[in-house]
Amino acid sequence: MKISARFLLMTASIELSCILGLLIVFHFLIIPWHVETVKEKAVEIAGAMRAASSHTELSTVSVQIRAEEFAAASLGDIKSKYYLVVLVFFIVLTFLVMLVSLNIYRRIISPVSLIAAAFTGAGPGRAELLSPLAEHDDEIGGLAREYMLLSEKTERAINEMRENEKKSAAGEMEEKNALIAELNEKNRELSALNEKLLSEVEEVNKARQAMLENESRHRALAESTFEVSCETDIGGNYLYVSPNNEKMLGFKPEDFIGRNFSEFVHPDDIPAAFGAFQKGLQGLKADAVLRFRHRDGHYVWIESTGAYYQTASGEVRAIIVSRDITARRRLEEETIRAEKLDAINKLAGGIAHDFNNIITCLTGNMILLRKNAGDAKKFEEITERIEKIIKRAAGLTRELAADSEGGSIATASMDLNLLLRSVAEGLPDLKERGIRYNLELKDGLWPAFVDGEQVLRMIAGIIGNACSAMPDGGDIEVKTDNLMVFENDRSLMMAGRYVKISFKDTRRGVDNASAAKIFDPYYCREGQKDGLELFNAYAIVKKHQGYMTASADADRGLVFDIYFAASGEAKNAAAEDTPGGSRAALKKAKVLLMDDDEEILQSLSENLAEEGYQVGVSLSGEEAFETYKAHFESGDPFDVVVLDLIVPGGAGGAETVKKLFEIDSKVRAIVSSGYSNDPVMAEYRKFGFSGVIAKPYEIRSLCEIIDSLAKKI
The missing domain is CATH 3.30.450.20 (PAS domain)
Known part of the structure; x- marks a missing residue:
């Protein structure tokens, strides 16, 4: 049996530890005890010797010396015995330690080494190394038996696995052969598919190359x-x-x-x-x-x-x-600006011409009026002529105000067929002038969003212009129709539903070049003199956001096509209530007038007073408010207030009526202005007014509105 260095080292360590312990015991316990014993014996001997010295002649010094010699001899003898005992004990102890160590090696270290060799070794014979240990009844024997049992089970399982592998090897080989055959078939199919894909890839590459060439071509075209x-x-x-x-x-x-x-x-x-x-x-x-x-x-x-x-x-x-298109746009704007400037020049010249004629007529008739002041009949005749001239001037200013840009209109859904019929009924003198007026109105015509009063002016203007252009008579044909414009139509009109009115006359000397300028104010052709009729008509259509065109007819004459946006249900313009109506016998209404023009106030107040009204006047909105407030608080309020819309440097009609409502929620106010296209004039009720009248107006018209409001008090 081979004794390892670890075992020898362990044995030597145990032996040295025991010897060291023994030396410590002898040195600190046994030797001091013997020394004390020797000292006690020496003392006894010394006492005995002193007793004997009294009978002998030995001196005390001699006795002391002999006692010390005895003690030294005793100590030497003790040390010799001590070393002998230590030597014998060391030999015995070494033998005992070796016996114990050999027993430990045989029972513990050697079995553990065998178990370690069995675990770390290789091959099926590892368990046989533990056979001697399995016979032991201690824990190491139990461990060896358990390992041998586990090793036996493991070998059995490994053998079973090897048998199973051998059995399944043949079946797996068959499956592998079948799989290889299937893979070979798939490989042949993939080869055929690969050839097809290569052909398709080649075609795709050709198509891609063509596409790239096409893209390059288009890119070059786009860049050039x-x-x-x-x-x-x-x-x-x-x-x-x-x-x-x-x-x-x-x-x-x-x-x-x-x-x-x-x-x-x-x-x-x-x-x-x-x-x-x-x-x-x-x-x-x-x-x-x-x-x-x-x-x-x-x-x-x-x-x-x-x-x-x-x-x-x-x-x-x-x-x-x-x-x-910036350059083109700039050129178009310059062209439009030039055309507008030309139109303004024509308009200014025409207005100056008309007003000069009016002023000339007024001047002449005023001279005649003064000369014939004593002739009542002649005075009345001249007065009527002056009144007609004034109405002519008023109509001209009304047209100019209505046709100015930015004006507002009060639209409603109306039947244009009814408006055209009402105009036809009001033109009985056409036959006397040799003009035939023919209506071809479409059944089921869509209603349109229009301002009835302005459309009537437009129709009258177009017919009046046609009559002026046909002094020897002719035909006027009016048609209506429904029109649907779609998004993809090549048209300048917005997509939607429209009501179309066509006017065709038989005037002469009109071509497309003339038709393009026909809407210019005071546009004159050779032998004719036109005013504002068509200019006004065009402006009215534009205010309705409609469309109007003029074209020369191939048969002879001029055709006007007008398009208004269609709406829902129609409103009968003829059935609308007018602010007038029959004047009642009510003549005692109390009226407050506000205007910044003293001459207008004086004329209005005197005329209303002669009509039987009680009249108060004020030159500003602030003054009108204070006057109205004073009368209201005194219990004698005004029945109706007539307010000028615009007062330079002060409160106008819109501001004043707001303040009046603060003190009287039932105030009835009429707004008046020469700016007939102002939003307040068009939608006066939204601003708190009960009535509206545009300057210039006749006293009779103002009285009708005052009476209609006074009746509601």
């Missing part, structure tokens, strides 16, 4: 043209912009990519741009004229047209082509 092309997604975000955009707007193409068009379009044009996008999505024509911001800050007029397409992945894209 003066127009700018771009591509956006459905939200208006730029995906591509042609390089020549830099020449038009100063931005590089990459400045647009990923950004929305609204970042470059003028804020006022963004709704129109979105409208064009929506039209395109609906499959309609998507054209727009917009202002785009240039890199240096100014805006450029851009005309764009676009179309949508769908990508292979289903995304909707827009292709837009644009051109710079």
Whole structure:
């Protein structure tokens, strides 16, 4: 049996520990005890010797010396015995330690080494190493038996697995052979498919090459043209912009990519741009004229047209082509400005001509009036002529005010057939002038949103102009029809429903060049003199946001086509209540007049007083308020207030009526102004007024309105 160095070291350690302990015991316990015993014996001997010395002649010193010699001899003898005992004990102890260590090695260290060798070894014979240990009845024997049992089970399981592997090897080989055959078949199919794919890939590459060539061709075309092309997604975000955009707007193409068009379009044009996008999505024509911001800050007029397409992945894209029309737009504006200036010059000249004639007539008749002051009949005749001249001047100013830009109209849904019939009934003298008036009115005509009074003026103006242009007689033909305009129609009109009125006359000497200028004020053709009739008619149509055209008819004559927006149910204009009506016998209404013109106040107050009214006057809105308040608080209020709309430097009619309502919620006020197209005049009830009358007016008309309001008190 091989004794390991670890075992020898352990044995030596135990032995040295025991010897060291023994030396400590002898040195500190046994030797001091023997020394004390020797000392006691020496003392006894010394005492005995002193006793003996009394009988002998030995001196005390001799006795002391002998006692010390005895003690030294005794101590030497003790030390010799001590070393002998230690040597014998060491030999015996060494033998005992070796016996104990050998027993420990045989029972513990050797079995543990065998178990370790069994666990760390290899091969099926590992368990046989533990057979001697399995016979032991201690814990190591139990551990050896458990390992041998576990090793036996493991070998049995391994053998079973090897048997199963051998049994399944044949079946797996068959399956593998079948799988290999199937894989070979699939491989042949894949080879055929691969050849087909290679052919298709070649075709795709050819198509891709053709597409790239086509794209390069289109890109070169887009870059070489003066127009700018771009591509956006459905939200208006730029995906591509042609390089020549830099020449038009100063931005590089990459400045647009990923950004929305609204970042470059003028804020006022963004709704129109979105409208064009929506039209395109609906499959309609998507054209727009917009202002785009240039890199240096100014805006450029851009005309764009676009179309949508769908990508292979289903995304909707827009292709837009644009051109710079700033120069064209500027030229158009200059042309329009020049045409407007020419029209204004003609208008000013015509008005001056008409008013000069009126003033001449007034001057002549005033001279005659003074000369014939004593002739009542002649005085009455001249007075009537002066009244007609004044009415003529009033009509002229009324037309000018109504035709000025920015005027408001009070529209309602009306039947235009009824308006045309009412005009026809009021023209009994046409036959006497050799003019035949023919109506062809469509049954089921859609009603239209119009201001009935202004449309009547328009119709009368067109017919009056036709009569003036046909002094020898002729024909006037009027037709009505329904018209539907669609988004994709190539028309200047907005999509929607329209009511169409056509006027055709048989005047001579009209061509398309003349028709293009026919709406200019005081436009004159050779041998004829036109005034404001057609100019007024055109202005009325424009105020209704309608359309009016003039064209020369091939058969001879002129055709006017007018389009008004259609509405829902029609309102009968003839059935509307007028602010007038029959004047009652009520003559005692109390009226407050407010106007900044003293002459107007004096004339109005005297005429109303002669009609039997009680009249109060004021030159400003503030004065009118104080006067009305004083009478209201005194219990004698005014029945009706007539307020001038505009008072320079003071409160006008609109401000005054608000203050009057603060003290009297039942105040009845009439607004009066020479600005007949002011929004307050058109929608006076919204501003708190009960009636309206436009200057110039007749006293009789004012009295009718005052009476109608006074009746409601």
